[in-house]
Amino acid sequence: MLLKGGSVNPLPCAPQRPRAAAAQPRAACRAVGRPQAPLLGARKQLLSSPCFAKEQSPLLRSGQQHARGDALVAHAAEVGQRPTIPAGDSWANHPPPPTTPSEQVLDLWQQADAVCFDVDRTVTTDASVGLLAKFMGIEHEAQTLMEQANRGEINLTKAFEERLANLNFSPADIDRFLEQHPPATRLVPGVQELIAALKARGVEVFLISGGFREMALPIASHLQIPAKNVFCNTMSWQLDDNGEPIRLQGLDMTRAAESHFKSRAIERIRRKYPYNNIIMVGDGFSDLEAMQGSPDGADAFICFGGVMERPAVASQADWFIRSYDELMKSLKRYKVTMVGSGAWACTAVRMVGQSTAEASQQPGSMFDKNVTMWVHEDKNSERNLIQYINENHENYIYLPGIDLGENVIADNDLIRACKDADLLIFCAPHQFMHGICKQLAAARVIKRDAKAISLTKGMRVRAEGPQMISQMITRVLGIDCSVLMGANIAGDIAREELSEAVIAYANRESGLLWQQLFQRPYFAINLLADVPGAEMCGTLKNIVAVGAGMGDGLGCGSNSKASILRQGLSEMRKFCKFISPTVRDDTFFESCGVADLIASSYGGRNRKVAEEWARRRNEGDEVVTFETLERDMLSGQKLQGVLTSDEVQEILHARGWELEFPLFTTINRIIHGEVPVNMLLRYREACKMPGSKKKRQASPA
Ligand SMILES: NC(=O)c1ccc[n+]([C@@H]2O[C@H](COP(=O)([O-])OP(=O)(O)OC[C@H]3O[C@@H](n4cnc5c(N)ncnc54)[C@H](O)[C@@H]3O)[C@@H](O)[C@H]2O)c1
Ligand SMILES: O=P(O)(O)OC[C@H](O)CO
Numbered sequence: 001m002l003l004k005g006g007s008v009n010p011l012p013c014a015p016q017r018p019r020a021a022a023a024q025p026r027a028a029c030r031a032v033g034r035p036q037a038p039l040l041g042a043r044k045q046l047l048s049s050p051c052f053a054k055e056q057s058p059l060l061r062s063g064q065q066h067a068r069g070d071a072l073v074a075h076a077a078e079v080g081q082r083p084t085i086p087a088g089d090s091w092a093n094h095p096p097p098p099t100t101p102s103e104q105v106l107d108l109w110q111q112a113d114a115v116c117f118d119v120d121r122t123v124t125t126d127a128s129v130g131l132l133a134k135f136m137g138i139e140h141e142a143q144t145l146m147e148q149a150n151r152g153e154i155n156l157t158k159a160f161e162e163r164l165a166n167l168n169f170s171p172a173d174i175d176r177f178l179e180q181h182p183p184a185t186r187l188v189p190g191v192q193e194l195i196a197a198l199k200a201r202g203v204e205v206f207l208i209s210g211g212f213r214e215m216a217l218p219i220a221s222h223l224q225i226p227a228k229n230v231f232c233n234t235m236s237w238q239l240d241d242n243g244e245p246i247r248l249q250g251l252d253m254t255r256a257a258e259s260h261f262k263s264r265a266i267e268r269i270r271r272k273y274p275y276n277n278i279i280m281v282g283d284g285f286s287d288l289e290a291m292q293g294s295p296d297g298a299d300a301f302i303c304f305g306g307v308m309e310r311p312a313v314a315s316q317a318d319w320f321i322r323s324y325d326e327l328m329k330s331l332k333r334y335k336v337t338m339v340g341s342g343a344w345a346c347t348a349v350r351m352v353g354q355s356t357a358e359a360s361q362q363p364g365s366m367f368d369k370n371v372t373m374w375v376h377e378d379k380n381s382e383r384n385l386i387q388y389i390n391e392n393h394e395n396y397i398y399l400p401g402i403d404l405g406e407n408v409i410a411d412n413d414l415i416r417a418c419k420d421a422d423l424l425i426f427c428a429p430h431q432f433m434h435g436i437c438k439q440l441a442a443a444r445v446i447k448r449d450a451k452a453i454s455l456t457k458g459m460r461v462r463a464e465g466p467q468m469i470s471q472m473i474t475r476v477l478g479i480d481c482s483v484l485m486g487a488n489i490a491g492d493i494a495r496e497e498l499s500e501a502v503i504a505y506a507n508r509e510s511g512l513l514w515q516q517l518f519q520r521p522y523f524a525i526n527l528l529a530d531v532p533g534a535e536m537c538g539t540l541k542n543i544v545a546v547g548a549g550m551g552d553g554l555g556c557g558s559n560s561k562a563s564i565l566r567q568g569l570s571e572m573r574k575f576c577k578f579i580s581p582t583v584r585d586d587t588f589f590e591s592c593g594v595a596d597l598i599a600s601s602y603g604g605r606n607r608k609v610a611e612e613w614a615r616r617r618n619e620g621d622e623v624v625t626f627e628t629l630e631r632d633m634l635s636g637q638k639l640q641g642v643l644t645s646d647e648v649q650e651i652l653h654a655r656g657w658e659l660e661f662p663l664f665t666t667i668n669r670i671i672h673g674e675v676p677v678n679m680l681l682r683y684r685e686a687c688k689m690p691g692s693k694k695k696r697q698a699s700p701a
Helices: 027-031 038-048 058-078 103-110 128-135 139-150 156-167 171-180 191-200 213-222 261-272 285-292 324-329 343-359 385-392 414-419 430-443 469-477 490-494 508-518 531-553 558-579 585-589 591-603 605-618 626-634 641-655 662-671 677-686
Strands: 114-117 204-212 230-233 235-239 245-251 278-282 300-304 319-321 334-339 367-374 408-411 423-426 451-454 459-462 465-468 480-485 499-504 523-528
Touching: 103 300, 114 191, 114 261, 128 139, 128 156, 128 171, 128 204, 128 213, 139 156, 156 245, 171 213, 191 204, 191 324, 204 213, 204 261, 213 230, 230 261, 261 278, 261 285, 278 285, 285 300, 319 324, 334 343, 334 414, 343 367, 343 408, 343 423, 343 490, 343 508, 367 414, 385 408, 414 430, 423 508, 430 459, 430 469, 430 641, 451 469, 451 508, 459 469, 459 641, 465 469, 465 531, 465 641, 469 480, 469 531, 480 508, 480 531, 480 591, 499 508, 499 531, 499 591, 508 523, 531 558, 531 585, 531 591, 531 605, 531 641, 531 662, 531 677, 558 585, 558 591, 558 641, 558 662, 558 677, 585 591, 591 605, 605 626, 605 641, 605 677, 641 662, 662 677
Parallel strands: 114 204, 114 278, 204 230, 278 300, 300 319, 334 367, 334 423, 367 408, 423 451, 451 480, 499 523
Antiparallel strands: 235 245, 459 465, 480 499
16 A cells, blocks of 8 residues: 655646636636636736735735644644634634625536545545544644744744654554544545535546645545545655665655645646636635636635634635535536427436436435426317426326326427436437427537437438437537437336336446436336447337237237247348447347337337238228328327338348348338238248339328
8 A cells, every 4th residue: 555665746846827828718617608707817817917926925925824824723633622713813804705605606616527625624524644643642742843833933844744754653553544544434524425426427526635645545545536636745665675665754745835736736637637627625725725826726716614614714715615515405406308298208207307306305416306398289289288297297198197297397499498408318209300409409509518318219311321310419419429228118117117228328427327317116227338239229120010010910920920020130130230330249138129129019009000000901901001090099109110111221222232131121112012911921032022013102200
């Protein structure tokens, strides 16, 4: 655990950039679409002035004073007194601190890309140097040194160095100390939960402390903060002949004691990562300086006064808190919008609404409780559907008899429903998806960092080839898009029958986020890193389900139906591999593969309508069409399989692959009356037969 070798200071002193060179607005402000807060901007301007550089600014003077204040506080904490307010500091001498954040500061907090925490008395209730001194039984000496420092008889750096030398400990002592003071016993209440909630939102967390790296690393590890995110000083060890550390010889505190230690750490973070918006949380002057000490320092400083209240620091902070609950409650909550209101859209929004309602009971909830649902208004609905849903929480047309939940709010305006959404769920029949996306793109309302997921099963055919719906969303709207696919008959899941699905993601963090929203006790989610495979499976199985329905209409037995399904699965796999060679084989064994194929071919709408169509055709009804059956049998719900068959056939034809896909080709030829329906059972011949002269029938759209 101990680092070998001499003293290592991980923070090189970076030259300070003049304000003008850092003139690009802080991206956090860009992200929230406003100029930087006057308060923060003014402070930074002051600091970048030549006057500051010459160490004449009021801030720097107060920075020098704070070293004394810090020493007093450290001393007080170490001797166990823990005053609420350190000696020498008083609220009477300072304006009241901002206990309520301004809108700008709240925005900065909610849009943070990274949050840096001080360690002593911010993450831990103690200060590690003091605790070590106590552990080694030299509290008294340490106290005397600190008193000397406080009286100005020796400087603070020297006091720290001497204190460290006095400790005189070995690597084994440190191990014993860490054993006796495990991180879990030292944490400030709520800090662990806050850090977990930040990380769950994709916010990077750093520890920046003037303390020892050796002491901070176990804390970081307990909080699952990677060691690369810990900025501290390193102990310097006397080494034996084999280079093994034997005794602590000191610590290079010179840089840590500098007033710009923490802002330099943040400058360094900025150089390494493209963060727009960095927040510093801490209790002392050095934490305030993380923002004030450099134009490239933190964008905002939140002063934590839960262990030690320091009026001189708190009054200059952007936000003063005494408990992490305040930050937890103010974390960003994702707004969710469902685009679609059919049977599956309503079932899915019901599950999502259940999850957001449950989550919103927790202080650090990721999600806004209410879920907006864009409802396409069908001209022929008898009652105002939007009003009906909002009053009765039921979609009487597409999912009758099912309570959607009070927190599902219907809206008939697509733009209004989507403009504030952080998470967009697309679940409209696939033939409408391009129009919907175009409308949204033209309105330019989609948030830059919004995430999408598509539940739509289908594709779009263009001259260049097929485009899956998730690709189209990403292309047209410029946002990340996952997919949810599986054996999911809407009505069964709305009744909370056990079911499962996969969420396939391009970005694992997005996958995990969507899993939190969709996972229910009756709806299990598997994550899969194969978006094209999952989405093509969900799309192609609709063609096979049409074939299975035709077989049912012909009165086929189980063997024949199993043959159709097996051949269908084989052609699904072949098509996927032809189009996207990276599609994984195991995807076909997931819910989106063979399971969805079975569910749809036994219980789906495509099967049902195709059965009726084939039965009537086989009995000689030449007039019956899928379009009329869709209208008569599905009360507004949409078939996807017939249209998908045409779309896939266009690709097969264009690429000369028709005979490689005999079942797909035969199903399409039957739909268009080019071969009789009973040729389904002779699909290997039917795909090659000369076609009848019949005009191709339009597919329902
Ligand atoms: N229903 C299911 O069991 C199920 C399960 C899994 C996946 N899916 C897939 O989800 C997608 C949506 O299916 P669904 O069941 O929610 O819908 P649906 O089949 O019930 O279709 C009806 C919906 O389409 C809307 N609509 C009609 N005309 C429209 C237009 N011009 N523009 C926009 N919307 C219009 C209607 O208002 C209604 O909301 C499909 O791709 C389907 O394959 C469905
Ligand atoms: O009813 P279908 O045929 O549209 O299929 C519904 C779902 O896709 C089944 O997973």
